[in-house]
Each structure stands twice: as structure tokens, then as C-alpha cells.
Amino acid sequence: MSRLVMKFGGTSVADLERIRRVGRLVAAEVEAGHRVAVVVSAMAGKTNELVAWTDGSGRAAQGLPESDDEYDTVVASGEQVTAGLLAMTLRNMGLNAKSWLGWQVPIITDDAHGRARIDEIPPEKLVAAMDAGEVAVIAGFQGVTREGRIATLGRGGSDTSAVAIAAAVGASCCDIYTDVDGVYTTDPRIEAKAKKLGKISYEEMLEMASLGAKVLQTRSVELAMAQRVPVRVLSSFVEPGEAPGQGTVVCDEEEIMEKRIVSGVAYSRDEAKITLFGLPDHPGVSSEIFSRLADANVNVDMIVQSRARASDSANMEFTVGKRDAARALEIVQSAKDAIGFEDVQCNEDVAKVSVIGVGMRSHAGVAKTMFGALADKGVNIQVISTSEIKISVLIDAAYTELAVRALHAAYGLDQL
Amino acid sequence: MSRLVMKFGGTSVADLERIRRVGRLVAAEVEAGHRVAVVVSAMAGKTNELVAWTDGSGRAAQGLPESDDEYDTVVASGEQVTAGLLAMTLRNMGLNAKSWLGWQVPIITDDAHGRARIDEIPPEKLVAAMDAGEVAVIAGFQGVTREGRIATLGRGGSDTSAVAIAAAVGASCCDIYTDVDGVYTTDPRIEAKAKKLGKISYEEMLEMASLGAKVLQTRSVELAMAQRVPVRVLSSFVEPGEAPGQGTVVCDEEEIMEKRIVSGVAYSRDEAKITLFGLPDHPGVSSEIFSRLADANVNVDMIVQSRARASDSANMEFTVGKRDAARALEIVQSAKDAIGFEDVQCNEDVAKVSVIGVGMRSHAGVAKTMFGALADKGVNIQVISTSEIKISVLIDAAYTELAVRALHAAYGLDQL
Structure with a gap:
């Protein structure tokens, strides 16, 4: 049985109904025999609310840094709530599940608060839980410094959390669920004839992300490329019972048989x-x-x-x-x-x-x-x-x- | 220099303006030479919002317990936000401050999630920080089990957190700031002639709390009595520059010179x-x-x-x-x-x-x-x-x- 990491962004967990839908997607993968870790973002809008409160405390006016350990303590609470609610939802569905906050995994970061980088994820506890059949619901976007302070990875950090967890536990794939069903040859809002790509290389995805395509964060693609973690982009907006489809696999260039001259x-x-x-x-x-x-x-x-x-x-x-x-x-x-x-x-x-x-x-x-x-x-x-x-x-x-x-x-x- | 614990409830930290007022009250005590730990509740209304989300996950319908480690993970985020915001506010005022969550202190509890009891608070780290001149801003209502799971103390648990912290660090007093300025001979909404008491014994306060007076939680008074922690009830709703007054001291019977036959x-x-x-x-x-x-x-x-x-x-x-x-x-x-x-x-x-x-x-x-x-x-x-x-x-x-x-x-x- 292979280990699988599934990641859900803010719009995919925006309310309890959507969290239940996420629960059904997770249950389907467990049913299919995978050992699953789920990485979640804060409910859509929550991070902005929390950031606004920290702004309101008047840091900028005092010439203090925009983010520090206290900023991170406040902002990281958003993912904490989602992780708890999803773990609860999975338990209510009869699954064995537990939430993991950054400090509980632990996801060890440097102390560049507000834009921390992941140093290390000791995989033992997580792997033991997953292999014992427990769904590990992990709060994305956050980690803990070696001094025991909460640190956040910066905007879009949950993608990075997911890829890093996938690398740490040796997952066969990191599935990133978003509000689109894959990576397209171009923005479908501009060109209706845009086609979904079945596969795309890390290098191409990296350029796409840096050049304006918003599907994945540049940083998470860099990490996936460095760690050779296969990433799949899928839609979380599927109807109950419906499969999320094949999405787009981001992988090594060698795994793409027929190279297109231009992919996007x-x-x-x-x-x-x-x-x-x-x-x-x-x-x-x-x-x-x-x-x-x-x-x-x-x-x-x-x-x-x-x-x-x-x-x-x-x-x-x-x-x-x-x-x-x-x-x-x-x-x-x-x-x-x-x-x-x-x-x-x-x-x-x-x-x-x-x-x-x-x-x-x-x-x-x-x-x-x-x-x-x-x-x-x-x-x-x-x-x-x-x-x-x-x-x-x-x-x-x-x-x-x-x-x-x-x-x-x-x-x-x-x-x- | 004596150690002092100050506790602020949900209405005292309901928004950023009130959090700044709390900041000024803390700064005044630091100025006066105290080594201060502050215990905070969630912003008024936040706990109810979080509890409603956990209800929405359908626990009751599944016959699952109302609270478990995931309930606590979600609900404890409320105090986490306030602790971070107050620490930030104090730093912006030029004070040395740091937030402490339950697991960071640590406040070790049993595993009766949703109504956990405090087992132990190892005081070393907290005392070292306070004695080094750092204001310790502690998230009330929460602790951590020996298995590393977040646990909450139940409604009104922040009063209990404050008294337990005061006992652990050997504070000279535990000041509980509320929306009233002390303990009255009876409810002033019923009897306009009600008088504020300067002092009241633990035993009397315990009876008052059990018998319907809502100023302090019964549990926190029990703990204060057992640990002989002097508690003072004060109003946080004072104008800038104005002192919070003398409030009411809850103390040992022996410290009350003239015993009244009936206090309330x-x-x-x-x-x-x-x-x-x-x-x-x-x-x-x-x-x-x-x-x-x-x-x-x-x-x-x-x-x-x-x-x-x-x-x-x-x-x-x-x-x-x-x-x-x-x-x-x-x-x-x-x-x-x-x-x-x-x-x-x-x-x-x-x-x-x-x-x-x-x-x-x-x-x-x-x-x-x-x-x-x-x-x-x-x-x-x-x-x-x-x-x-x-x-x-x-x-x-x-x-x-x-x-x-x-x-x-x-x-x-x-x-x-």
C-alpha cells in the first residue's frame, strides 16, 4: 500500500459543506487502499481576517517588522481550525483520523517568521501513524522553529507543506486539489480553446508558475523538482460520488514520452x-x-x-x-x-x-x-x-x- | 520585585481597541515594578463561533462525544489569537513580551478533553522569562496532555488558568479583570444600594459563585483557596490614564479584620x-x-x-x-x-x-x-x-x- 498526500486549499475547505466533500474524497482514497496524509489551508478568507488584526495592532506605524513569531502565532490559527474540523469530520464518517499541527509533526523551520523555510521533517511519528491506518490531517502553511515558536511559510505555503510532507513520508504522489481540474495550455478565461495537459515537466511548470499561471506556487514546484515528488493537480469541486478525474501530473521530463515544442x-x-x-x-x-x-x-x-x-x-x-x-x-x-x-x-x-x-x-x-x-x-x-x-x-x-x-x-x- | 498575574476575559479583549487598553493596563503594572504574566480569553463571541463549527461537523448525530482532542484543537485557537495579538500590541508599545500557548508553557492537563483538569505547570521556563523582564502573555482555557494533544478546561477555564499560573510562579496576587469593578454585596441590577466589598474570604466567594454570583468561576475560587493565591477582581473598563481602582480582594479569612455576619x-x-x-x-x-x-x-x-x-x-x-x-x-x-x-x-x-x-x-x-x-x-x-x-x-x-x-x-x- 502506497502513501499518498492530498492537499486542499482555502476555497476547497471554505465551509462545513465543502469540508464534508473533502472528507468524502479522502475516504475514497482510503477505500482504494492508500495510506493518506491530508494537508489543509485555512478556510477561505480567514487568513485575511487574521492578518488584518495583526495589521491593526499598529506594527507598521512603529517601524516593526511586518511579521514575527506573534504574527505567526495569530495567523497559523486558521489552518489549526481547518485541521481540527476535517479530522472531526473524518471521525464522524467512521475513519480513524487525527490532526497534526506544525509543532506536533514537527515541521521544523528556520526562524524567518512570516516566510520561513522548512529545515527538516522527522518522518517517524507521521509514518507510524499512517501505516497504522490513521489519516493524518496536517495543518499546512505552518511549522515550528527549533526554539519552539510557531512559524508560517508565507502565502501559498500550504502547497509547499504538502510537497515537503510527501517527500518526508516517501509518498507515491502529492495530489493538490484546487478549484481547477488541471494545468491548461493557457488561461481558459482568455482562450476557450485552451486544453488540459495530461502531463507537464517540473521545469515547464516552474516557468509557468513564475510567469503568471496561478495553479501552483513556484516554491512548491521547486521543492517537488528537487525532491522528485510527483505532483498531481486535481479539482476538489466534484459532485458526491464523482471521481476528481485525472488532472495534470507534474513529473520528470523523462516520463513524458512525446515532448511538445511548446506546452503552454x-x-x-x-x-x-x-x-x-x-x-x-x-x-x-x-x-x-x-x-x-x-x-x-x-x-x-x-x-x-x-x-x-x-x-x-x-x-x-x-x-x-x-x-x-x-x-x-x-x-x-x-x-x-x-x-x-x-x-x-x-x-x-x-x-x-x-x-x-x-x-x-x-x-x-x-x-x-x-x-x-x-x-x-x-x-x-x-x-x-x-x-x-x-x-x-x-x-x-x-x-x-x-x-x-x-x-x-x-x-x-x-x-x- | 513581585510577580503578578493579570487575567482578561473575552469582553475585555473583544476588539483591537480593547486589546490596546489591556496593553496600557499591563504597561502600568510593569512600570510599577511588577514581573507580569497575562492570561487572556478568546475575543468575545469567537469561542461560540468555533464551537458552532464543531457542532456543524455532525458529532451529536453520530453519537460521538461532544468534545475530544479535535474539538479542543479547534476551540483553543481562539485564545491563541488573542495571546498573539496582545503580545504584538505590547511589543508595539516598546515592552518585551512573548505569547505562550498551553503546550509552550507547558500547562499539563489530564485527557478529559473539553473539561480537562490541570495536572501540573512546570514553572521554570515561565519564571525565567518573567524574571528576565519579559511579559508572558498566556493563552487561557487551554493546556496540553502528556500525549501532546491540545486540551481545553471548559467554560470559564481562563480564570482557572490564571489562578494555576499564579500558584505555579508564586505570584503575590492574581488580578482578574472583568466588566465589573469588584464583588458586590448583591447584584446592583436588582438592588441599587449594593455596595462593593473591599475584601471577601475564599469561603464566602466560593458560596457566592456557587449560589449564582457570576463574577468568578467556582472552580478558580476553589483552586485559589487550596493554593492560597490572593485574587483581586478589577474592572478593565477604565479610561486611558485612569487606574482600575482597588476592586475586591478575595483572600484568607484571617486577613479580614472585621468579619461581617453577612457579606452578601x-x-x-x-x-x-x-x-x-x-x-x-x-x-x-x-x-x-x-x-x-x-x-x-x-x-x-x-x-x-x-x-x-x-x-x-x-x-x-x-x-x-x-x-x-x-x-x-x-x-x-x-x-x-x-x-x-x-x-x-x-x-x-x-x-x-x-x-x-x-x-x-x-x-x-x-x-x-x-x-x-x-x-x-x-x-x-x-x-x-x-x-x-x-x-x-x-x-x-x-x-x-x-x-x-x-x-x-x-x-x-x-x-x-
Whole structure:
């Protein structure tokens, strides 16, 4: 009998009726002979309520860190409630079940409160309980530091908890139940012809997640890839008696027989482009700019430098997340004399559209198809960046949907 | 510097503004040189919300116990949130503070989930933190079993947590902050002339609590008496800058110089009287009745047996809590043949009025004054019961306020 980890997010456990539905999904896997651990998030909305209370205590005004051990003590209570309620529900269904909080497992983390990383999960107690036929209902998103303080993993941390637990207990699979029934070639709300993928490689999923697809947290995919945990994305919104379907399996590239050149088209509107005009043309200028941004914890994504035609000076363009834009602009402007540029502009009206596929590695012509398809629709490309398995372009935000649909068609994803 | 325990109930921490007020009261005690531990309840209303969720999981319908380790895991989250928020608030005020959950102290309990009793509180860690100048903010109402499961102490358990913590750390006093500013000679809502008592003995407070005064939980007074922890009842509803006043000190009888004959008048409408007519007059009848009630966990309070005038049979009257009345009646009726009575009646329209005072021990005439005062007002006494320091009478519920006011005047409490 194999061990299985099932994870349910906030919308899947939003109320008692949904928790009962989760209970039935768990019971079906137990029935099928699996030894099951379930990882749960807080009921939808609860974490926001708890965070609002901690904000209300006036931390920001005091210049105190946004999160510390007390923030975590408050916020972790959300998952605690769900874990208890689901364990109770399973017992009421006649199953043998018990809740496990972070400190009870224990899920040992570092002490970076509010965004802690998992150090270690001693698996003995958990494995013993599972192998004795007990469903282990584990509060996601939380752990405990070596000093015995509650720590949370940051937003979306429950996916990470689930993958880490799956790795620790040697689970055959980590099933992530969400409000969609798998990973699609692109966002079905934009392109009705989007197709569900049966399998996708860790590398592709990682790029999809980083590039805007919201199905899985980047961090949990990284961990799954590092630990080689097979992950399956499934829908928890199935009717009683109905199976959740096959979903999408995220796995090793080698397990995917026929590699597609492009597996998906992702987009993100959470971008801002900053342009510096008239930069002096000497070594150290880029370093001057980006070290200041890095010191301020601003993540820079795409970077392009170009020479202004009839002069010795250069222009530089880079993108940052929208919420960092104002801060990045301020940092750059305050260093105007040190850097020595002429002017700076910020444009928040941009979007990043990306095509992703492991098949790209062995196929030429992917970029050509992309640029051709966009040109055909009159979409102007502002910045380009590439990796081994993805090409991203920055475009005017107004063209986002048009570009996504054009690329989806250009790579034959409509006919998958 | 002495150690001090301060306890705040649900209405005192009902929202962030009130939590900040609690923070100011704590800061004032730290300023005054105390080493402080604070015990907090859940925000008013939160426990009910959590309990409702556990009810919703359908336990009762399955014939499962009302509370178990999962019930406790869910319900204990309420105090966890308050402890974190108050610790955070104190830090924002510049104080050194840390929250302690039941398992972090640890407050070790037995495994009677939902109504656990405290076995042991190893004081070392807590005392070290307090003596190092850290305000220990402790989640009330909760502990942890020796198996590492969360356990709750039952309703009003936070008072008990506070007294137990005070005993464990050798606190000079346990200050219980509530929404009233002390213990009164009687309920001020009934008798406007009610006076606040400066001091009251454990024994009197225990009788007052058992007899209907809602200021302190009976259980916490018992513990304070057994451990000789001085308890002070204070109001948390003071304006910023204003001191909470002197409140009422609950202490050893020896510390009260001038003993009053009667310290207070208590009442309870939570009574039901059951009368059995025509009982056979032979040994074992009482045992037959009350062992059945005890087996069903029904608490019996006052008991009177009287002989019917012109016969060999007797009548028996006893009182039970209103919520147990229907069950008690059923038990008695189902044993009609075994017991052999002729008829049974239940009257829920009764109230118990009591006068309490340690001075009674050495003063005759207390009962005479009581019965005289009630007779003067035309109040008929149905049942009488006495202890060393209290006399209780059962009367028609409609006369409750009249009786309370008459007794308050008769013992001179109006002029205290």
C-alpha cells in the first residue's frame, strides 16, 4: 500500500459543506487502499481576517517588522481550525483520523517568521501513524522553529507543506486539489480553446508558475523538482460520488514520452517597465543601478540595454513587479547623480507574455514563430528575454489577450 | 520585585481597541515594578463561533462525544489569537513580551478533553522569562496532555488558568479583570444600594459563585483557596490614564479584620424543584432515587423530606439545575415501580436566594433575621438548606427581587 498526500486549499475547505466533500474524497482514497496524509489551508478568507488584526495592532506605524513569531502565532490559527474540523469530520464518517499541527509533526523551520523555510521533517511519528491506518490531517502553511515558536511559510505555503510532507513520508504522489481540474495550455478565461495537459515537466511548470499561471506556487514546484515528488493537480469541486478525474501530473521530463515544442502560453500583467535614458557608456553603470535595487529587495526581471543611435550614451530598460515600481523609481531617481543618466520613465501599462516548452531545447524556429505570429496581429515587442525552455516578450498591456490567443494558435495548442 | 498575574476575559479583549487598553493596563503594572504574566480569553463571541463549527461537523448525530482532542484543537485557537495579538500590541508599545500557548508553557492537563483538569505547570521556563523582564502573555482555557494533544478546561477555564499560573510562579496576587469593578454585596441590577466589598474570604466567594454570583468561576475560587493565591477582581473598563481602582480582594479569612455576619445576598433562577409524593417509609428509598440521578450525572442541590400528616408515607423535594430538570423527571418516572412513589411534580418557577457570611459561624440569630424579613414581605419559603456560612431558601421565582432587597436591608448591607 502506497502513501499518498492530498492537499486542499482555502476555497476547497471554505465551509462545513465543502469540508464534508473533502472528507468524502479522502475516504475514497482510503477505500482504494492508500495510506493518506491530508494537508489543509485555512478556510477561505480567514487568513485575511487574521492578518488584518495583526495589521491593526499598529506594527507598521512603529517601524516593526511586518511579521514575527506573534504574527505567526495569530495567523497559523486558521489552518489549526481547518485541521481540527476535517479530522472531526473524518471521525464522524467512521475513519480513524487525527490532526497534526506544525509543532506536533514537527515541521521544523528556520526562524524567518512570516516566510520561513522548512529545515527538516522527522518522518517517524507521521509514518507510524499512517501505516497504522490513521489519516493524518496536517495543518499546512505552518511549522515550528527549533526554539519552539510557531512559524508560517508565507502565502501559498500550504502547497509547499504538502510537497515537503510527501517527500518526508516517501509518498507515491502529492495530489493538490484546487478549484481547477488541471494545468491548461493557457488561461481558459482568455482562450476557450485552451486544453488540459495530461502531463507537464517540473521545469515547464516552474516557468509557468513564475510567469503568471496561478495553479501552483513556484516554491512548491521547486521543492517537488528537487525532491522528485510527483505532483498531481486535481479539482476538489466534484459532485458526491464523482471521481476528481485525472488532472495534470507534474513529473520528470523523462516520463513524458512525446515532448511538445511548446506546452503552454502564460501571461502576467503584474509588470512595470522602467527606462533610463542617456546613460554614460562606461563599465560599472549596470552594477551601480542593480546593486541599489537588490539592496532594497526589489526583484528585477527582464533587462535590455541599447545604444542611442547618434551618441555615446546608452538607454537601459528593465522590468519589476508592479508593487515595487514606485520604490524602484524612487531608488533610481535618488541615485541620478551617482549613476549619471539624463532621464527616467516608468510604464505600468505593460504585460509579459511567454511561451514555455522543454521541446524548445532541440527545436529551432520557436522564436521565429512567436515573433511572426505577434507581428501578424500588429503587436509591438518592447523587450525580449529567453531561457532554455521559454521565451518572454513585454508588450503593451492592451494587446495581452490578442497575443495569448495568437500564440496559442501559432504553436498548434488549439488542436492538441 | 513581585510577580503578578493579570487575567482578561473575552469582553475585555473583544476588539483591537480593547486589546490596546489591556496593553496600557499591563504597561502600568510593569512600570510599577511588577514581573507580569497575562492570561487572556478568546475575543468575545469567537469561542461560540468555533464551537458552532464543531457542532456543524455532525458529532451529536453520530453519537460521538461532544468534545475530544479535535474539538479542543479547534476551540483553543481562539485564545491563541488573542495571546498573539496582545503580545504584538505590547511589543508595539516598546515592552518585551512573548505569547505562550498551553503546550509552550507547558500547562499539563489530564485527557478529559473539553473539561480537562490541570495536572501540573512546570514553572521554570515561565519564571525565567518573567524574571528576565519579559511579559508572558498566556493563552487561557487551554493546556496540553502528556500525549501532546491540545486540551481545553471548559467554560470559564481562563480564570482557572490564571489562578494555576499564579500558584505555579508564586505570584503575590492574581488580578482578574472583568466588566465589573469588584464583588458586590448583591447584584446592583436588582438592588441599587449594593455596595462593593473591599475584601471577601475564599469561603464566602466560593458560596457566592456557587449560589449564582457570576463574577468568578467556582472552580478558580476553589483552586485559589487550596493554593492560597490572593485574587483581586478589577474592572478593565477604565479610561486611558485612569487606574482600575482597588476592586475586591478575595483572600484568607484571617486577613479580614472585621468579619461581617453577612457579606452578601446571592440568587439563582436556574433551579427546578421536583417533588415526589407518597413515598414508602422504609430504608433505602433515598438511596434508590439519588443513586439513579448521580449515575446520570444530574447534580442535586437542596433536599427535604417530610412526613405526610395522616399516613405512613413521606414526601420528598429536591432541586436540580433547570437544564437537567427534564432528564431528572424522566429518570424518576422511569423508576416509579422500583421506588414506589405515588406521584411526581416538577416546578421550574422557583428561585434560590442565599445569604452568605463567615461571621455566621459565631453569631446566632442569622436565620431568624432571614425568615423574619421574608415573612414581613409575605414571601413563602418552600425549602431551606444551610451550611456553616450560608443559608439558602427556595421561593416562588416572582418574589426574587423583593426577597433580595428585603434581605440586603435586613442585614444592614445598605449602610455598609
